[in-house]
Structure formats: structure tokens, C-alpha cells
Amino acid sequence: MTKNLKAAATAIALFIGATGALGADKPTDPQIAHIAYTAGVLDIEAAKQAIAMSKNKAVVEFAETMLRDHEAVNSQALDLVKKLNVTPEDNDTSKALSQAAETKRQELAKLSGAEFDRAYVEHEVAYHKQVNGALETMLIPAAQNGELKSLLETGLKLFQGHQQHAEHVAAELK
Amino acid sequence: MSMAVYHAAVATLLLGAAAIAAPSQAETIKVTIDRLAYAPAEIEAKVGDEIEWINKDSLIHTATVKGGAQVLLPAKKSGRLRLQEPGSFDYICRYHPNMKGRITVRP
Numbered sequence: 001m002t003k004n005l006k007a008a009a010t011a012i013a014l015f016i017g018a019t020g021a022l023g024a025d026k027p028t029d030p031q032i033a034h035i036a037y038t039a040g041v042l043d044i045e046a047a048k049q050a051i052a053m054s055k056n057k058a059v060v061e062f063a064e065t066m067l068r069d070h071e072a073v074n075s076q077a078l079d080l081v082k083k084l085n086v087t088p089e090d091n092d093t094s095k096a097l098s099q100a101a102e103t104k105r106q107e108l109a110k111l112s113g114a115e116f117d118r119a120y121v122e123h124e125v126a127y128h129k130q131v132n133g134a135l136e137t138m139l140i141p142a143a144q145n146g147e148l149k150s151l152l153e154t155g156l157k158l159f160q161g162h163q164q165h166a167e168h169v170a171a172e173l174k
Numbered sequence: 175m176s177m178a179v180y181h182a183a184v185a186t187l188l189l190g191a192a193a194i195a196a197p198s199q200a201e202t203i204k205v206t207i208d209r210l211a212y213a214p215a216e217i218e219a220k221v222g223d224e225i226e227w228i229n230k231d232s233l234i235h236t237a238t239v240k241g242g243a244q245v246l247l248p249a250k251k252s253g254r255l256r257l258q259e260p261g262s263f264d265y266i267c268r269y270h271p272n273m274k275g276r277i278t279v280r281p
């Protein structure tokens with residue numbers, strides 16, 4: 001538990017740290033698009049790991065929802081950047097997120113059964129909290145394009161739903 | 175019970191009840207889902223009416239009454255529920271529990 005909390009705190013610190021690394025300037029639309037898309041891809045990868053590893057019905061159903069929803073939103077995001085002629089731009093926040101996700105994936109790979117289930121779902125709660133915080137305080141306020149802002153706002157509502165869903169599953173696993 | 179079997183069972187129940195109970199002036203009440211919100215979120219109906227949820231999102235949603243009926247609403251599709259008993263029912267989306275609605279059913 002302490003270890004998980006520590007990992008979550010580290011991830012959040014990384015996120016904030018990396019955000020700071022973007023400088024006093026707010027992230028640009030191409031950077032925002034890259035961060036949002038990356039956040040989705042990472043959760044899809046985590047979901048695939050859970051679907052392969054877990055035998056718990058509620059956990060697998062949750063993971064399948066993550067896979068389906070984040071794929072749907074990312075495909076909308078791709079359509080939008082194409083339409084707006086924006087090329088998503090890699091940045092320190094995206095890199096920090098990817099790095100934290102890779103560390104988590106390796107950590108989870110060492111677990112199995114109920115231990116894996118709990119760790120995965122707890123991480124999903126923490127991860128969605130982290131992404132929602134970033135959307136609310138940084139990405140949505142900084143977005144310049146109206147359509148991008150609107151997609152991020154829908155994304156926030158969706159990820160808040162995922163966070164609640166994860167919290168329900170976490171409570172079931174206790 | 176698998177999801178498909180569960181839905182089939184619910185559908186059978188509903189169809190059975192509809193055949194017996196549908197009054198002549200039963201109405202269909204439409205609820206639209208757009209960007210993870212039921213609109214209108216609160217509706218009033220009477221026993222025998224049918225609710226049609228029209229899902230405009232590219233996401234799968236549900237209308238799930240706690241301990242009761244569940245209607246699966248695939249992306250860009252709609253689903254229906256015939257109201258069989260009076261009462262006030264809160265429902266949520268199974269996949270996005272922050273989506274909330276309420277149906278008040280008069281006898």
C-alpha cells in the first residue's frame with residue numbers, strides 16, 4: 001500500500017515536474033494534443049496487460065472499458081488534429097508519463113492474482129486522478145483551439161467516469 | 175450469467191410485460207445522450223410508457239437502475255425500456271457512473 005502510494009506520488013511529482021519543465025509558458029496546442037493522446041495510449045497498454053493477467057470479472061470488464069473508451073477518444077483526437085492540420089509535438093510531460101507508465105508496467109508484471117488486481121485498479125484510480133488534475137488545471141485552460149478544448153472537456157468527463165468506475169472496483173476488491 | 179444472456183433475459187421479461195400491460199395511449203419518451211450526459215436527466219412517465227435512449231456518443235453507455243433493469247446502449251445506437259411499475263428510479267451508466275438520471279413513474 002505504502003509502495004503504491006509512493007509510486008502514485010512519484011508519478012504525480014513527475015507530471016508536475018515535467019509540466020514545470022515546459023517553462024512558464026503554457027503548453028501549446030500541438031503539445032496538449034500529444035499529452036492527451038499519450039495519456040490515452042498508456043491507459044490502453046495498461047488495460048491490455050490487465051486483460052491478459054487478470055481472472056477477476058470486474059477487473060477485466062473495467063480494463064475492457066478503458067481499452068474501448070480510450071481508443072474511441074484517441075481516434076476522435078486523431079481526426080481532429082488531421083482536420084486542424086496540427087502535428088502533435090512530443091514534450092517532457094509526455095515523456096515523463098511514458099516513463100512512469102513503463103515503470104508501473106514492470107512493477108505490475110511481477111504480481112499475479114488478487115495482488116495484481118488490487119495494484120492495477122489502485123493505479124488506475126491514481127492515474128485517472130492525475131490526468132484529470134492535469135486536464136482541469138493545465139491542459140483545458142491552455143488549449144487555444146475551441147474544438148480541441150471541447151474534446152478535452154468531454155475527455156475530462158469521460159475520465160472522471162473512469163475514475164469513479166475504478167474506485168467502485170477498488171472497493172469491491174477490498 | 176453472461177452479459178448477453180442477462181440482456182436477453184431482461185428483454186424477454188420486458189417484452190412479456192409489454193404484451194400484457196401496454197395501454198393504448200402509452201408514450202415513448204426520448205432521452206438523448208450527448209457527451210456523457212442524459213438529457214433530460216429527469217423525466218416523468220407513467221406505467222406502460224417506453225423510454226428510448228438515443229446514444230449520440232462514440233462510446234458504449236448503459237442505463238442501469240441499481241438492482242434493476244439494465245439497457246445497453248451501443249455507440250451511436252439507441253435502446254428502449256418499457257416501464258412496468260410506479261416509483262422513482264435513479265439510474266447510472268455502468269461504465270461511467272458519473273452519468274446520472276432519474277425516472278419518476280406514475281401508476
Ligand SMILES: [Cu+2]
Nearest residue numbers: 235267269270
Ligand atoms: Cu457511459
